[in-house]
Amino acid sequence: MQEHEKGLVALVVVGAAIGLSKLLVSQEQITMRLAFGRSxxxxxxxxxxxxxxxxxPDMPLPALVGVGAAIGILGAQYLEAWLKQRADKIGS
Structure with a gap:
């Protein structure tokens, strides 16, 4: 596996772990659908x-994973809020 492939796999795994950990600390009922979606x-x-x-291009992998974690947390929260807002408008 090449270095850029390792980086992408690391980013996806870290992001999935963040999504699952956010689910575990929330008050929502945990379902397979919700866990899979958050991941x-x-x-x-x-x-x-x-x-x-x-x-x-020469950014070391730990720094890239840190940036990925930050983007993963902020991006997922933003996208989730946006999707909920859109769903509310469609459902109304």
């Missing part, structure tokens, strides 16, 4: 940190 959302938003490599 996908966290992993996808963390993977966006790979874009940082276009600006800083």
């Amino acid at each position: 996908i959302l966290g992993g996808a938003t963390s993977a966006v940190a790979g874009v940082v490599l276009t600006r800083f």
Whole structure:
């Protein structure tokens, strides 16, 4: 596995772990659907940190994972709030 592939896998795994941990500390009832959805959302938003490599191609993996974690947390919260808002408008 090449270095950039390892970085992408690390970002997705960290993002999925963040999504699951946010679910565990929330008051929501844990379902398989919710756990799977949060994992996908966290992993996808963390993977966006790979874009940082276009600006800083020599960034070490721990720094990239840190950026991915930050983007994963903020991005997932933003996307979840936006999707809930859209669903409320459609349902009304």
